[in-house]
Amino acid sequence: MKQKSKVKNMALCALFTALTAVGAFIRIPVPVVPFTLQFLFTMLAGLLLGGKLGAVSVGLYAFLGLAGLPIFAEGGGLWYFLKPSFGYIIGFVIGSYVTGKMTEKPEGLTMGRILAANFTGLAIVYGAGMVYYYVICNYVINTPIGLWPLFLYCFLLAVPGDICLCFVAAVLARRLKPVIANM
Template identity: 45%
Template sequence: MKTKSLLLAALFAALTAIGGFIKIPVPYVPFTLQIAAVYLAGCLLGPKLGMLSQLVYVLVGLAGAPVFAEGGGPSYVLQPTFGYLIGFVAGAYVNGWLMQIFQFRKAATVFLANLSTLFVVYLFGCAWLYIAMKWIVEKPLTVGQTLWFGFLLPVPGDLLLCAACSVLVARMLPRIHSVIRKQEVVS
């Protein structure tokens, strides 16, 4: 893997960490800007590098760096919100794969790729929230409560970020591709 690729993965891991510090406290699942970095990583870096950026973020946090919304360290896997972090890794890959396979360029189609990321993140997040609250925290939530706190409360903000990132990516892609073409000619 090239140095530039590794630097881009590290940059998007850092953006995800920064997004974790910008949060609105909501019961059980705080609203953060992290998912915006996940959308952008998948769309701009592609499936493998986008996934790598999120994997680096998760591993740095599990190694002890306080980069998660509520701290860091190996015990973070016991947090009810850890499933969302696993969803970031899988979601970035799915997003990048869809962008690569279907060559999405317009904001509306990029929105579909980002929406798939949102679905994957919430699938992992809500599943782990339910499991962790029941067997780790021992304050079980019903499926309805899990969906309320883990999906319905935070999803409106994430949908706004989804739309904003879709427009941003649609505007950035033509410029990025022209820079890449120029570099290929020069190289």
């Protein structure tokens, strides 16, 4: 039985790694930071797999992209560390972990608790993304960006879609969590 659980966990981690990669190519054009479905799949990884396995699946996605597979929204490779948008990928890993940890206990798992976890994950993703963007632009690649343009392009224009994805992920998690638990 324990072997079956390990195989199930590995398969689910691989599935969410693949879904996150596919989500990078489902794009809605927004200036500066492309809007993709990566956020949806990274939050679902945390919600459905738990903090540790969710972060493992998203971390594997980040590792594969840095290793050279073109699975990030704008390619892949070790040079991606210098892309201002790489901070969002770091935020995906941390956000998936925190979201998963907040919803691991099945008792009292209400829609409100799932949404609170999703919005916490959203804050982590945008916090990490915007800080990284600012630091890389202003101190590494010498393409300065001010705080207002950063806030406008990296938050205001991008966050409405991800807020909607928080609700989509909550509904999906509520329905899928019992199914995955009974696999």
